[in-house]
Amino acid sequence: xxxxxxxxxxxxxxxxxxxxxxxxxxxxxxxxxxxxxxxxxxxxxxxxxxxxxxxxxxxxxxxxxxxxxxxxxxxxxxxxxxxxxxxxxxxxxxxxxxxxxxxxxxxxxxxxxxxxxxxxxxxxxxxxxxxxxxxxxxxxxxxxxxxxxxxxxxxxxxxxxxxxxxxxxxxxxxxxxxxxxxxxxxxxxxxxxxxxxxxxxxxxxxxxxxxxxxxxxxxxxxxxxxxxxxxxxxxxx
Amino acid sequence: xxxxxxxxxxxxxxxxxxxxxxxxxxxxxxxxxxxxxxxxxxxxxxxxxxxxxxxxxxxxxxxxxxxxxxxxxxxxxxxxxxxxxxxxxxxxxxxxxxxxxxxxxxxxxxxxxxxxxxxxxxxxxxxxxxxxxxxxxxxxxxxxxxxxxxxxxxxxxxxxxxxxxxxxxxxxxxxxxxxxxxxxxxxxxxxxxxxxxxxxxxxxxxxxxxxxxxxxxxxxxxxxxxxxxxxxxxxxxxxxxxxxxxxxxxxxxxxxxxxxxxxxxxxxxxxxxxxxxxxxxxxxxxxxxxxxxxxxxxxxxxxxxxxxxxxxxxxxxxxxxxxxxxxxxxxxxxxxxxxxxxxxxxxxxxxxxxxxxxxxxxxxxxxxxxxxxxxxxxxxxxxxxxxxxxxxxxxxxxxxxxxxxxxxxx
Numbered sequence: 001x002x003x004x005x006x007x008x009x010x011x012x013x014x015x016x017x018x019x020x021x022x023x024x025x026x027x028x029x030x031x032x033x034x035x036x037x038x039x040x041x042x043x044x045x046x047x048x049x050x051x052x053x054x055x056x057x058x059x060x061x062x063x064x065x066x067x068x069x070x071x072x073x074x075x076x077x078x079x080x081x082x083x084x085x086x087x088x089x090x091x092x093x094x095x096x097x098x099x100x101x102x103x104x105x106x107x108x109x110x111x112x113x114x115x116x117x118x119x120x121x122x123x124x125x126x127x128x129x130x131x132x133x134x135x136x137x138x139x140x141x142x143x144x145x146x147x148x149x150x151x152x153x154x155x156x157x158x159x160x161x162x163x164x165x166x167x168x169x170x171x172x173x174x175x176x177x178x179x180x181x182x183x184x185x186x187x188x189x190x191x192x193x194x195x196x197x198x199x200x201x202x203x204x205x206x207x208x209x210x211x212x213x214x215x216x217x218x219x220x221x222x223x224x225x226x227x228x229x230x231x232x233x234x235x236x237x
Numbered sequence: 238x239x240x241x242x243x244x245x246x247x248x249x250x251x252x253x254x255x256x257x258x259x260x261x262x263x264x265x266x267x268x269x270x271x272x273x274x275x276x277x278x279x280x281x282x283x284x285x286x287x288x289x290x291x292x293x294x295x296x297x298x299x300x301x302x303x304x305x306x307x308x309x310x311x312x313x314x315x316x317x318x319x320x321x322x323x324x325x326x327x328x329x330x331x332x333x334x335x336x337x338x339x340x341x342x343x344x345x346x347x348x349x350x351x352x353x354x355x356x357x358x359x360x361x362x363x364x365x366x367x368x369x370x371x372x373x374x375x376x377x378x379x380x381x382x383x384x385x386x387x388x389x390x391x392x393x394x395x396x397x398x399x400x401x402x403x404x405x406x407x408x409x410x411x412x413x414x415x416x417x418x419x420x421x422x423x424x425x426x427x428x429x430x431x432x433x434x435x436x437x438x439x440x441x442x443x444x445x446x447x448x449x450x451x452x453x454x455x456x457x458x459x460x461x462x463x464x465x466x467x468x469x470x471x472x473x474x475x476x477x478x479x480x481x482x483x484x485x486x487x488x489x490x491x492x493x494x495x496x497x498x499x500x501x502x503x504x505x506x507x508x509x510x511x512x513x514x515x516x517x518x519x520x521x522x523x524x525x526x527x528x529x530x531x532x533x534x535x536x537x538x539x540x541x542x543x544x545x546x547x548x549x550x551x552x553x554x555x556x557x558x559x560x561x562x563x564x565x566x567x568x569x570x571x572x573x574x575x576x577x578x579x580x581x582x583x584x585x586x587x588x589x590x591x592x593x594x595x596x597x598x599x600x601x602x603x604x605x606x607x608x609x610x611x612x613x614x615x616x617x618x619x620x621x622x623x624x625x626x627x628x629x630x631x632x633x634x635x636x637x638x639x640x641x642x643x644x645x646x647x
Contacts, residue, residue, distance in 0.1 A: 015374075015383075020571030023598045060384050129565065144566045189568050194594055225597045228606070229590040236559060236587075 002035035003207050006047070008056035010040055012067045013093055016146065018057030020191035021089065024200045025053060032219045034204070043070035047077045051086060052207040054078065058092025058147075058189065068110070071097055075113030082115050087206040088183040089199070091192065095178070095185035096120045096149050116178050116185050117154030124148075127167040130236045131188055133176045136161030138198040141176075142233040143188025151187075153178055160186055165234075182206045195230045197223055239339055242272040246332040264332050265325030276324065277362040279331055285312065285345035285495060287363065291355040291393060292370030292410070293386065294538045295484040297514045298476060299370060300349035302488040307345055309507035310492070310499050315343040323354050324361060345495070352389040359396035367397040368491045370484060372409040373537040374569060383409075402491045405450055421490040422450035423483060427457065430479060430544065452490040454483050465489055465501045472509040477518055478545040480538070521641050523614075527624040528641070532634050535564075536572035542628060547577045552625045554617045556586040556610060556633035563630040567591045575599045585613030586633045610636050 007022055022038055029036035039048060043066070059067075071094075078098075082088050090098050099118040102110045112119075126148045133141040141161060150170035153159060159169070160177025168176030168187065177186035184199065186192060193200045201218055208216035250264040268275050280287050285307075290300045304316045317330040327348060335341045350358050352372075358364065372387045387409040394401045394415040401415040405422035455469065456462040461482045462471045474482060485508055492504060513519055521528045531546060533539040547553070559565050567588050575596060582604040584592040589608045596603050607613040610633060617625065629637055 014572070016566065017568030017571030020568070020595075020598070023571070027598050027600075144568060146566065190566075191568055191571050194571070194598060195591075225590070225594045229594040232588065232590045236565070 001033075001208065001211070002037065003029055003052040003204070003211075004037050004039055004048070004050060005053045005055060006039050006041055006051045008041050008054065008094060009043070009059070009063075009067050009070075010057075011042065012063035013057045013059035015058050015060055016092070016144070016189035017191045018055075018091060018189065021055055021057070021091070021193040024191070024193035024197065025055070025203060028197065028200050028221065029204060031221055034208075041074075043067055047074050047081075051081060052211065053203050054081060054086055054088040054090075054183075056090045056094035058094065064093050064097075068097070071113060072111070075115070078113065079115045082181055082183045085182050085206065085210055087203040087210075089193070089203060090183070090185045091189055092147060092187055095187065096151065098183075098185055099151065100154070102149060115183065116180050117156035118151055118178055118185070119154070120149040120151045122148060123150045123170075127171055127187075129166055130233065131166030131168065131176065132164050132234050133161035133168070133188070134164045138196060138202065140230075140234065141188065141192070141196050141199070142230050143186070143190040143192050143196070145187045146189070147187050151178075156180065157185075160184060190233065195226060195233055197221075197226045239272070239275075239278060240337070242268050242275055243332065243335055243337060243339060245271065246328070247337070250329065250332055265323075265328035268328050268332065269325055273361065276327060276331070276358075279335065279341050280315075280327075280346050280362055282341075283315070283343055283346055286365030286399065287346045287348065288366045288368065288491065288495070289348050289350050289355055289358065289364045289393065289397075290368045290370070291350050291352055291390060292368075292404070293352075293373040293535060295370050295480055296349045296351070298481055298517050299368065299484040299488055300347055301514045302476075302485055302508065302511050303368065303491055304347045305511050306488055306492045306504060306507055307347065307495075309503070310496055312344040313342060315341075315346045317348050323350075324358050327358070352386045352393075355393045356389045359393055364393065364397045365399045366402065366491060366495060367393050368402045368487055369394065369404065369410050369413065370487060371404055371407045371537075374535050374572070400494050402451075402487060402494060404487060405448055411448075419490055419494050420448050420450040421452045421483075421486040422454075423486075424453060424455045427454060427479075427483075450486075450490070451493055452486045454486040457482050461485070463489060463505065465493060465504075468501060470501060470505040472505045474509055475511055476513050478542065480541045480545075481513075481518075519638075523618040523625075523641060524620075526618060526622050528618060529624070529626045530634060530637060530641075531626060531628050532631065533628045534631060536569045539570075539573045539628065543573070543575065543577050546626055549579075550624060552582045552617070552621065552623045553578060553580070554583040554585065554613065554625065554627045555581055555592050556613065556627060556629040556637060557584070557588040557592045558586045558630050558633040558636075559588050560632045562632050570595045575601055580604065583607055583613050583617045585610050586630065589613075611640050614640050 026036040097112045098116045099112040103121045105122045128146045131143050131145050157178040157180045159175040162174045163176050205216040246264045246268040249267045304314045307314045317327050394413045400417040402419045404410045405420040453464040460471050460473045580602045589606050593606045
């Protein structure tokens, strides 16, 4: 068994330790004897068909500008993959761009690639700090947010969970993230996966299911270190 | 008028000290409110002017190097080595050193200011020379984004009156424009060992501009070789680590710009003697073993520190806190590659568990997770004469220093 992980724009979109998300996927595959190969996507590269997991992170504004054209070019292909249930995780900047549009402070609308039914409007303040999400399918999720965009969900997506600490999507409807098929969008970094390994295992399971057509049974791993780090993070101000 | 500000400031300083409040900001705040031109009026009169050292990594050690190089040239140097690199900290440092009569007996000021406060400083008082070291990811939860940091330094460069000394190899600093620019750089041979912030994340390296540099770090082994102008000089530096040696090239370029007639060989000789700054590679003796304390603030500094200070002879401890001065967000640990380490004896600090998890995913053995720093130090130094190194974030470094102070500093 081998999984191919597409990492979108690791150079431009890696502001908050998102490399850790890739490591979480790769190691948790390897520790179970599943081969994992990371396919780096840089602007101009084609998107291969045989992709099992897609991941993309956040970047600073100037870098976001440099990938927008390429993202629009590969947008339809990514949409096709997400809608054929390829497990996908997008964080912060790419979470926003996977939506319908981003409205900047001066009223300009930057079109997203329209995979996720949501839109984002620039806010006045940055929402920064530790976040705890509960009532999610993955139990309690911990992470760190740092964004000024305020995201609102449309009808065709469901939230990842509700926030019990921090702001989440917009700071007023208590929702965080979005779910659509096997795609998860979120503002949480930290990075999100290492301290929330259930989400990693969800991505891996869904990838295996798609390849084999059978429900996946993942071997249990010793997650003591993950659990301890998760617990401490949930108590930080 | 000036005299009343000085008396008032000194009085507040005495009072806060009597109350056992070591905080250096209050007297500065009082004077800043009363007399907004205080800094300009005092430092603006110095015969050699004001030098500002800014950038993400290496400010403290570089400021110390610059100040000591000027001192070795016979200048009386005023510097804000109080640990408070705000405008208020500068005022407090002035108050401490100025006579009631208003006499301020210095030739030049060398100020360490972080990026945001360097801009604030430039708004209240003139800067004659600025030495801009690098822009790297640091405490993103404070500044928002790395581009904002670069913009701050652009503003500082624009406000600088005489010359701006720039790190040629930093993709953001090397591009800064100013009335008069001077560069310091690395030889082609060393450039690959010096990842810029972007290089940590990509397969390609953008070629930095190859503008001529006034001072270059050419080689670094047991000894460091610098070029100043066209001449090569070799020295055995007291400060360790490639980034310190590189920042030393920046310090040389700055001093040569302010004092073009200074003797190169003498500068190099003074440079070699300079010791590490507080918490930046200081060495202590604990239970018969040498313990070196290394500050790590952000991924690039941590990466360079690992490249310079990891070997088979030492035992290692890592201490991670998440106070505001450390950065509340510990995501940055995942942008560091720890694979050079074979074994970490103890991880500690408020976020010890995050560090342990990070090491797990690089498949590095961790001996013990001990959040309490005092207990961790005890455990780390309990037995074994092996020399030791501790990588620590800012507040962890301060705490560790307190715990082991009283032990002798080498």
